[in-house]
Amino acid sequence: MRAPADSDIAAGEILLSIENVSLSFGGVRAIRDVSFDIKKGEVRAIIGPNGAGKTSMLNVINGFYQPQQGRITFKGETRTKMRPYDAAHGGIARTFQNVALFKGMSALDNIMAGRTLKMRRGLLWQLLRIGPALNEEIVHRHRVEEIIDFLEIQAIRKVPVARLPYGLQKRVELGRALAMEPDLLLLDEPMAGMNLEEKEDMSRFIIDVNDHFGTTIALIEHDMGVVMDLSDRVVVLDHGVKIADGTPDEVKRNQNVIDAYLGVAH
Amino acid sequence: MFYREAGQFKTTYKADQAIFPIVQDRWFVIGVLAFAVLILPLFANQYLYTEVLIPVLILSLAAIGLNILTGYCGQLSLGTGGFMAVGAYAAYNLALRVPETNLIVVFLFGGVMAMLVGVLFGIPSLRIKGFYLAVATLASQFFLEWAFARVKWFTNYAPSGSVAVANLELFGIPIDTPMRKYLLVLFIVAVLALAAKNLIRGRLGRMWMATRDMDIAAEIIGIRPLHAKLSAFAVSSFYVGVAGAMWGFLRLGSWEPLAFDINRSFQILFMVIIGGLGSILGSFLGAAFIVLLPIFLNQVPGLLGIPLSTAMVSHLEFMIFGAMIVFFLIVEPHGLARLWAIAKEKLRLWPFPF
Ligand SMILES: Nc1ncnc2c1ncn2[C@@H]1O[C@H](COP(=O)(O)OP(=O)(O)OP(=O)(O)O)[C@@H](O)[C@H]1O
Ligand SMILES: [Mg+2]
Numbered sequence: 001m002r003a004p005a006d007s008d009i010a011a012g013e014i015l016l017s018i019e020n021v022s023l024s025f026g027g028v029r030a031i032r033d034v035s036f037d038i039k040k041g042e043v044r045a046i047i048g049p050n051g052a053g054k055t056s057m058l059n060v061i062n063g064f065y066q067p068q069q070g071r072i073t074f075k076g077e078t079r080t081k082m083r084p085y086d087a088a089h090g091g092i093a094r095t096f097q098n099v100a101l102f103k104g105m106s107a108l109d110n111i112m113a114g115r116t117l118k119m120r121r122g123l124l125w126q127l128l129r130i131g132p133a134l135n136e137e138i139v140h141r142h143r144v145e146e147i148i149d150f151l152e153i154q155a156i157r158k159v160p161v162a163r164l165p166y167g168l169q170k171r172v173e174l175g176r177a178l179a180m181e182p183d184l185l186l187l188d189e190p191m192a193g194m195n196l197e198e199k200e201d202m203s204r205f206i207i208d209v210n211d212h213f214g215t216t217i218a219l220i221e222h223d224m225g226v227v228m229d230l231s232d233r234v235v236v237l238d239h240g241v242k243i244a245d246g247t248p249d250e251v252k253r254n255q256n257v258i259d260a261y262l263g264v265a266h
Numbered sequence: 267m268f269y270r271e272a273g274q275f276k277t278t279y280k281a282d283q284a285i286f287p288i289v290q291d292r293w294f295v296i297g298v299l300a301f302a303v304l305i306l307p308l309f310a311n312q313y314l315y316t317e318v319l320i321p322v323l324i325l326s327l328a329a330i331g332l333n334i335l336t337g338y339c340g341q342l343s344l345g346t347g348g349f350m351a352v353g354a355y356a357a358y359n360l361a362l363r364v365p366e367t368n369l370i371v372v373f374l375f376g377g378v379m380a381m382l383v384g385v386l387f388g389i390p391s392l393r394i395k396g397f398y399l400a401v402a403t404l405a406s407q408f409f410l411e412w413a414f415a416r417v418k419w420f421t422n423y424a425p426s427g428s429v430a431v432a433n434l435e436l437f438g439i440p441i442d443t444p445m446r447k448y449l450l451v452l453f454i455v456a457v458l459a460l461a462a463k464n465l466i467r468g469r470l471g472r473m474w475m476a477t478r479d480m481d482i483a484a485e486i487i488g489i490r491p492l493h494a495k496l497s498a499f500a501v502s503s504f505y506v507g508v509a510g511a512m513w514g515f516l517r518l519g520s521w522e523p524l525a526f527d528i529n530r531s532f533q534i535l536f537m538v539i540i541g542g543l544g545s546i547l548g549s550f551l552g553a554a555f556i557v558l559l560p561i562f563l564n565q566v567p568g569l570l571g572i573p574l575s576t577a578m579v580s581h582l583e584f585m586i587f588g589a590m591i592v593f594f595l596i597v598e599p600h601g602l603a604r605l606w607a608i609a610k611e612k613l614r615l616w617p618f619p620f
Contacts, residue, residue, distance in 0.1 A: 062486060088488030100486075102479035104544065105472070113472040117488040123497070126468040127461040137468060180487060 012039040014073075015184060015216050016061065021070030023056055030056040031067070032240040038184065043210050043217045045231035045248075047224075049260060052237040054220045055097055058186045061218070062094055063087040075183070088117060093182035097189045097220075099169045101161045107172045108157040111147060114179030115140045147175045151205060167198040174205060178213075185209065187219045191226060199226065206230055228252070236260070302452055307445055315444035316517070322550075322557045323448075323455045324512045329537040329549035330462050331505030336535075337543035338466060339498035340478030341391050345403035347530035348410030349503045350510025351523060352380040355420050357511035358429050362422055369436045373454065373511045380507020381500045383410075388499030392492055407528055414523040430520030447516045454512065458505060463546050465501065474498050475544075506534075536587060539594055542601025551602040559583060 017037040023030050030053045038044045046054045059065040061072065063082035072079050074090060082090075093114075102110050119136055148157055151171050156164060161172055170190060177185055190206065191199045203226060209215050221227050227234060227248060234251045236244040238260040244251050251257055310319065332346050357376035360367055367375075387406040391399050414420050421429050434441040441447055465471055476484035477494040485491060514521050533556060541552020563579045563586075574582070594601050 064482075064486070084482075084485040085488050085490050088486060094486060096483070100480055100483040102476045102483065104479050105475050109472055109475070113476045113484075113489075114487050116469055116473055116476075119469045123465075123470065123501075126465055126470055176487065 012041060014038070015040045015075065016218075017071075017073045018057075018061070019071045019073070021057075021060060021067045021072065023053075023060055023065055023067045029240050031060065031237075033069075034237065034240070034242045035070075036235045036242065036245055038216060038218055039233075040216055041210070041214055042232040043206070043219060043230050045227045045234040046218060046220050046237065047222070047227055047234060047251075048237035051239075053240040054237055055188055056240075057237070058094060058188055058218070058220065061087075061184075062092045062186060088180065091180075091183035092186065093177035093180040093184075094186035095170070095173045095177050095188060095190060097192065099166070099173050101169055101173055101176070103162040104160065106158050107153060107161055107164065107168075107175075108144065108148070110161055110172055111144045111175045111179050112140065114176040115144065117180060144175075144179055147178050150178075150208070151175050152201075167194050170194070170202070171205075174202075178209065181213075183216060185215050185217045187217060189220050189222065191221060191223060199223070203230060224252075299456060303449070307449070310445070310448075312444050315448045317561065318557060319448050320444070320451055320517050322554050323451045324509050324517055325534065325537060325557065326550045326553040327455045327458060327512070328506050328509035328534045329541060329553050330459060330546055331502045331507075331509060332534050333538050333541075333544065333546070333549050334462065334466075334474070334505065335498050335502035337538060337545065337548075338471065338478060339474035339495065339502075341388075341495060341498060342396065342400045343403040343502075344400055344528070344531050344535065345387060345407040345410070346506055346534040347526040347528060348407040349380045349384055349506040350513060350530060351410055351414050351526035352383045352503075353377055353507030353510030354514035354521065354526065355414055355429075356380065356507070358431065358514060359420065359422075361431060361515075369434055369441065369450075369515075370454070373508050373515070376511030377504040377508035380510065381504040384499045384503020384506070385496050388496050388503075391495045391499065404528075407531055411523050411527055414526075426522075428520055428522045429514075431515050432519070434515060441516070451512055451516055454508065458508065459546060459550075462501075462505070466546065470497060470501075536591060538601075539599075540587075540590055540601055542603030543599055545600065545603035547606065548601050548603030551606070555602065556587075559586060 014037045017035075019035050021034050022032055034053075034057070046057060048054055056065065060067050063084045063086055066081060074092070102113060105113070119140060148154055151174065153168065153171055153175065156168060156172075161169055164172065174187075174190065177187075187206070191202050194202065206217060206219070207230065210217055219227075219231065221230075231248055233246065234244075234248050235242060236251055236254070236257050238256075243256040243260055244254040246254075306319070328346060328350060331349075332343060335341050335343050353373075353376035356379035357372045360375045361369075361372050387403065390402045394402060415427060421427055436450065439446070441450055466474075473484070473489050473494045474497075476487070476489055477491060477498075481491055484494065510526065513525070518525060537552035537556050538549065539552070540555055541550070542548025560579065560583050563574070563582055567574045598604050600607075
């Protein structure tokens with residue numbers, strides 16, 4: 001737990017609020033009447049056993065699934081229906097539980113693709129690649145190189161991502177999301193399948209993104225140590241239901257949470 | 267001279283993003299162009315122009331067009347022949363009805379009309395993928411063939427259904443000899459190929475490749491599938507349309523819809539597969555290979571004293587194409603261009619492979 005920011009965040013303004021959201025797939029009720037909020041500048045962890053509905057929740061937040069019930073308010077705007085690219089335009093970026101990179105492209109191009117939204121020049125300029133179009137490419141390349149330096153992946157920038165080991169792929173995917181300069185960054189198990197050293201690196205990147213760029217982060221993670229270290233507040237889901245919400249310490253002591261993780265029958 | 271990039275440190279992102287970042291590649295392209303413009307015309311004969319150089323160049327342009335759509339954006343199309351026909355007939359009608367129009371404008375008009383039709387037939391791609399999209403584009407191929415055979419206005423009510431162009435000229439210079447036709451084709455193809463290379467390396471190219479590799483993730487970083495797919499159909503069809511117009515005007519001179527039938531679509535698709543999906547260079551290699559192979563089979567065994575019958579030659583042609591397509595689809599989807607890149611990579615390290 002990172003003490004200095006906590007008091008600010010408790011008072012802070014709400015960036016995203018989820019109210020009474022329910023989502024089902026046919027008979028499967030993946031999310032049942034869940035409400036919580038994410039405050040500006042915090043690291044919010046979403047935890048829970050397998051199949052609890054964590055990924056589904058991120059999919060609802062970035063417009064990938066439309067919930068059957070509930071309201072979602074982001075930056076003060078309550079939304080009825082939204083597509084993922086609207087969420088991207090609104091400032092929501094994410095990474096996936098199973099890496100979802102553009103396999104045929106280099107690490108650099110993957111991250112550059114994250115800048116698509118920020119680029120303006122039309123077709124004819126791009127055809128000629130002179131003047132404004134070339135300048136635009138170079139300006140954005142500078143931003144992308146800063147991200148590459150930050151993530152310490154200079155050596156692999158020209159390598160097609162399919163050839164990279166899993167840990168580096170996760171890093172490139174984080175880079176692509178950072179390139180969007182989001183207000184809210186959704187990370188779905190950013191450390192899954194990593195060794196200890198890679199986890200430490202990734203934790204450091206997440207803390208730095210939060211501290212230096214002030215990016216609000218929602219994080220799904222199974223490793224409790226990581227959750228305790230990184231997050232300001234934690235929401236716990238089980239079988240689609242919210243069973244606890246609070247600081248890492250509060251959540252850790254919550255009897256419902258202990259039962260859920262120990263698999264006590266409901 | 268060695269093929270090396272050692273010592274060529276790029277000190278600015280601008281230099282790193284140049285169209286051919288390795289000096290030897292840049293000189294290679296300049297060298298090929300210089301050879302094509304200055305040296306070839308010194309010895310090329312009519313046969314070389316009309317049977318080899320002009321067809322290879324024009325079909326390369328069509329292959330670049332299809333490669334943008336299929337190789338870069340991942341949308342399979344079997345309608346290339348139909349879109350070439352749109353380019354050819356649009357150009358024919360403009361030249362017929364507004365005879366003073368500059369020839370280059372005529373070709374570009376063919377491209378623009380093909381682009382409009384391409385976007386229209388690209389709309390189903392927003393809903394359907396893969397095999398189903400291929401079938402939809404096949405339907406557009408048959409529809410366009412039918413339209414140019416049946417709607418007499420397109421062919422200016424020619425009783426035979428065949429149209430012809432004559433007395434071509436550009437800026438007062440008659441385009442009447444094979445060499446002049448060749449130089450005009452070379453100019454247009456070189457300019458459009460470089461423009462395609464630019465597009466691929468920019469925002470639009472990344473949008474296409476992102477859509478091809480993982481459309482869901484593309485959407486999540488803010489790429490509209492509508493925008494990416496339809497722009498790929500537009501640019502692709504433009505290239506194919508210009509190629510169609512030049513095929514009619516500079517290669518055939520007179521033609522019927524049959525010149526742009528489904529076989530043409532397959533021919534261009536095979537060029538893209540053999541040359542390399544997602545490669546501009548591959549589009550040229552594939553076109554050269556497919557144009558040259560039959561010529562080679564016709565000439566070489568005869569020279570070696572093993573005369574083959576015409577039927578045998580065409581059978582052999584099919585067998586070799588078939589084998590190569592299976593080979594490339596299974597073993598090396600990036601085609602001849604990839605083999606070329608591997609060779610270059612080896613050369614770059616040679617003689618120290620570490
Ligand atoms: N597209 C879908 N179609 C049908 N059922 C789905 C779909 N996506 C998720 N589910 C179901 O919804 C429930 C919640 O799944 P979800 O992926 O959100 O869980 P999770 O908490 O992310 O689990 P994990 O820790 O394993 O990643 C599961 O029962 C799952 O089978
Ligand atoms: Mg999940």
